Amino acid sequence: MENRRAKVRDIAAETGVSIATVSRVLNDHANVSPRTRDLVLQAVERHRQPAGTGGAARTVYVRCPYLLTDYFGLIVSSVVETLRLHGARTVLDAGEASQGSEVLAGLPDEPGIDAAVLILPPEDDDRLVALSRRGFPFIVVDPRTALPADIPSISAAHLSGARALTAHLVGHGHRAIGVIAGPDVWLAGDARLAGHHAALAQVGVLPSPRLTRHVEPTIDDGVRAAGELLDGADRLTALVCFNDKLAVGALRAAHDRGLRVPEDLSVAGFDDIDLSRATRPALTTVRQPLQEMGRLAVTQLGRVLDGHRPEALHLELSTTLVVRDSTGPVPV
Secondary structure: OHHHHHHHHHHHHHHOOOHHHHHHHHOOOOOOOHHHHHHHHHHHHHHHOOOOOOOOOOEEEEEEOOOOOHHHHHHHHHHHHHHHHOOOEEEEEEOHHHOOOOOHHHHHHOOOOOEEEEEOOOOOHHHHHHHHHOOOOEEEEOOOOOOOOOOOEEEEOHHHHHHHHHHHHHHOOOOOEEEEEOOOOOHHHHHHHHHHHHHHHOOOOOOOHHHEEEOOOOHHHHHHHHHHHHOOOOOOOEEEEOOHHHHHHHHHHHHHOOOOOOOOOEEEOOEOOOHHHHOOOOOEEEEOOHHHHHHHHHHHHHHHHOOOOOOOOEEEEOOEEEOOOOOOOOOO
């Protein structure tokens, strides 16, 4: 029985569906879509094959040219673990030193590399298009810019997540809200800013450029940007930040100015990394399904390698608003 439960967990991780869904398929319940049933049954069949059958193991190049801390570490760990469940080998290229390397063009000619998972690739669209035109299978996780229609990608629902976060603040009476946005060339930054503006528009508030700062997503940049906004002419009652690190910087800037959070100023982040639960007060934020993104990327890539079309070329996974102690009613 324990072995069966372990296999169910493995199949759920491999396919990106829930354990309950795998159980429904194995028990031949009717309320499962045909595509999901087919996906699970294919995984079950792979688990039935003896080790060493089915041809040579595939090798997947995983590129994440950033430090593997909290955010990126969760995605990469999920990708690597899921590839192992699929019986694939991994070649990992990580760390900021590799950001400037010209590796994509040579991937199709690299001996033994069958496919790639590219996480927030710094390369421009032209390089990704060129790689795709050579017929090399790859998938992008958390794309930096809007991708061409035929390049598969996995991301979180940034716009709806940000809209829910700002709607939470608006519901507490906040209208004078400063925004510490990410780089203005990032797809996620644009989407989150659009979500913020949409929530304000619902209560008749127009976006104000003077209440927005575009910065790199670091704690130090959060301190600086929050300081500029709090020292400005506008009396802000809340700050929404592109990620949790910027929000931590905003908490520090508020503390340096003698502002209490959330009594004098509400502060909110995005991502729900471990840091968001370590602050005092704990951060209100938006949870991204980082591990699910990694698992689903491998599942989609596996379908391509098996000769099937992905279920969808551009998938957005839903986010979740997590309300903690750093936000509250507008000061009176």
